[in-house]
Amino acid sequence: MYQDAFSAVPRPAPPFRSSVSSVADFKTHISVSTLTGIAYGYWGVTTQSMTLENGMIAGGLCSVSGMLPDLDSDSGVPLREISMFVAAVVPVMMIQRFRDYGLSHESMALGAMLIYVAIRFGLFEFFKRFTIHRGMWHSLPAAASAGLITYLVTPCESDGVRAYKAFGVVLGFLVHLILDEIWAVEVGVGRIRTKKSFGTALKFFGSDPISNVGIYAILFGLIYTAWSDNEIAARLRERAKYDLTAPGWQIDADPSPGSWPQRGWTKPNLQDPAWQPPQFGIGNSTSDESRWK
Structure with a gap:
């Protein structure tokens, strides 16, 4: 009877027990990175x-890069979502x-398909098989x-715009790492x-030397x-401009004289009495005797 009476009294929770998850979940990461992305875009425009x-x-x-560090996680949700998006x-x-x-339109379409297959079934399969959670992919x-x-992958006429977009990815990545470190701290009673x-997220080096290298x-x-x-892009554009395989650069398959372009002048008829030699400004007469008088 006494045991039943005391069992009804609620017991205090341990000092470090919390209803909050020990790690930031997928929704937390994507929500915070999205809010950060909105603020970042507004800052850039204004x-x-x-x-x-x-x-x-x-x-x-x-916003999307807030999922990137979890590509090495055991859960397939971040890997599936980010792989399809990227x-x-x-x-x-x-x-x-x-x-x-x-490149021609056909070459662009072929290149786009090859990139999709390489990313979807190559790069992310590598992450799934050869990375561990909180390894060097969770790092600065x-x-x-x-x-x-x-x-x-985002060429633009302005390097500033390219850097602005690239830093957006870095910012979302850092938001994820910072949230992981915050969730690694437990606040108890006093x-x-x-x-x-x-310390496994915001790091420069990990425990595996091979991964570090x-x-x-x-x-x-x-x-x-x-x-x-x-510099590389300028060289490739110059090479594409003077591509010898492009139409107009090939050698004519019929090099016979009949296919040559016609000359714009004809041989003068010296027997024609109406023909006069051209004047070169030396004298009105073109005879040798009058030329040297």
Whole structure:
């Protein structure tokens, strides 16, 4: 009887037990990154003289990139959502670069299909098989790499607009990492405790040396490519301009004299009494005797 009486009394919860999840979930990440993207797009349009279209694109990139770090998670939701989005959007963003290379419409369509297949069934399969959750993809160099990739696939006449869009991706990536670190802190009664996952998101190096070397090799390669991107693009545009396989540059298959263009002058008839030699300003007479008098 006494046991039943005491069991009715509610027991205090442990100091660090909380109804909040131990990690920020998918909805939290996408909601916060979306709000950040709206603010970022508004800032670019109102203070940086960006067009409304560029502001909306940068804000959308910031929103979607809030899912990027979870590509290495065990849950398939972020991987599925971001893979379909990136595989569909990247070929569209590459249209201007295809035009710079002088590709035909058929070549553009083929290139877009190849990029979609490579991203959808190649790149993201690599993430699924060879990455671990909270590995080096959850890191600051990974955020910089995502921004540089965005810079390369979004060619524009202004480098400032490209950098604005690329930083939107970096910002969304950083929002995700910051939320992971915030959720790794537990606030109890009068004290604060950090979990084992604290410090595994906002980091420069991980515990695996091979992963560290790999991510920094990718980062430095992207830095070099982005630095020389304008020069490379200029060379490719010049090459496309003088493409010898384009119509008009081929050698005529019929080199016979009959196919040669006709000359614009004819040999004068010296026997014609009406013919007069041209005057060269030396004298009115063209005879040798009068020329030297």
